[in-house]
Amino acid sequence: MSEITHRLVEVPGGRIHVAExxxxxxxxxxxxxxxxWYSWRYQLPALAAAGFRAAAVDVRGYGRSSKPAQVEDYRMVSxxxxxxxxxxxxxxxxAxxxxxxxxxxxxxxSALLRPDLFRAVGLxxxxxxxxxxxxxTDGFARMGGEEEFYVSYFQTPGRAEAEIEPDVRGWLAGCYASLSGDTMAESAWLVRPGGRLRDRFPEGVRPAWLTEADLDVYAGEFERTxxxxxxxxxxxxDRDWEDLAAWDGAAITQPALFVGGELDPTTSWMGRAVEALPRTLPGLAGAHLLDGCGHWVQQERPDEVNRLLTGWLRSLS
Known part of the structure; x- marks a missing residue:
């Protein structure tokens, strides 16, 4: 089998790093x-072995991809x-x-705005x-109640950075552990008044799927960028909400797949969205919740995710 190769490709906003x-x-x-891109380290060889060209990007602002200076350069349409x-x-x-x-x-x-390019979508x-x-942002402000929901906490430039960047490796370890099926923390994504997000992260634990070498890779990237x-x-x-006004309530009609973790808090926060998938994704082939799995599904359960992905991809042809 071929090895993973890396390249930088030109895009309108700069360059995007691709591992394929x-x-x-x-x-x-x-x-x-x-x-x-490293979060797909188990999927790249599995998809390649199944007869696909797998390409994992660093999203703009991450890793080796360009990092535009202005906040608004990170809107969804970009x-x-x-x-x-x-x-x-x-x-x-x-693709x-x-x-x-x-x-x-x-x-x-991407599937919604560019159906000419993206023929199916997996979430x-x-x-x-x-x-x-x-x-x-109005909805997220209500979600926190007397505390602050993490999305609201992230809104002010520099605020979360001041918490994270003095100890990137430690913060990342706590973040991954707090949403992993085997080390999950309760209410980890609510911030107490005057507190920090990391105050509820589990201390001194590392999820089973995350090796020290894996953590080194992630920490090295964010310490650099x-x-x-x-x-x-x-x-x-909010800019996305304004930009996408023409697609208000729009369904995605291409073939689709959803895979989540049974223990992932996102599944609870967005429970109505999961229930609505047959309407919002009329081409849905399956919605799978993996028992005992947290948020980082393709890393926590790579074999199961690879089986679901490759089976679905083969069905498309």
Whole structure:
């Protein structure tokens, strides 16, 4: 089997780093927060072995990809444009797109806005939610109650960075542990008044799926780049809502797959969105919740996710 290769491709907003393996129909893999292309390390060889060309990007602001200076440069339509440009730069006319965490709405909106390029969409952990009538930050402000929901906490530039960047490795370890099926922390994504997000992270534990070497990779990337580019995606949710007004309530009609973790708090926060998937994704082939699994599904349960992904991808042809 071929090895993973790395390249930088030109996109309208700069350059995007792509890690790819295999040959065949293109499958574009889009990571979430706080991750990188490396979160697909188990899927790249599995998809290549199954006869696909798997390409995992570093989303703008992450890893080796460009890091625009302005907050508004991280809006959803720019991420969609990056994905479209990557498909073209790789010499392909179409792709299946698969995303996890923030990569899931990026993948979903790529399919919604560019059905000419993205012929199917796979969503991990975060279900598709069509644009609704209410400004996103208003909803997140209500979700925290007397405390502060993490998305609200991330809105002010510099605030979360001041918490994270003095100890990137420790913060990442706590973040991953807090949403993993085997080390999950209660209410880890609510911030007490005057507190920090990490105050509820589990101390001194590392989830089984995360080796010290894996943590080194993630920490090394964020220690080099900082967290601002990654956090700026959260700071554009209201801009996204304005940009996507023409697609209010729109369903995604391409073939689709959803895979989540039974223990993932996202499944609870977005329970109505999961129930609505047959309507919002009328081409849905299956919605799978993995028993005992947390948020980081493709890393926590790589064999199960690979089996579901490859089976679905083969059915598309």
């Amino acid at each position: 393996q295999g040959s065949g129909p293109l499958v574009l893999l889009v990571h979430g927060f706080p991750e990188s 991420c969609v444009a990056d994905n479209a440009a990557v498909v073209r730069a790789l010499g392909e006319r179409s 299946v797109i698969v995303g996890h965490d923030w990569g899931s709405p990026i993948a979903a909106n 991990l952990s975060v279900p598709y939610t069509p644009r609704g009538p209410h400004r996103p 900082g967290l601002t580019g990654a956090l700026n995606r959260y700071r554009n949710m």
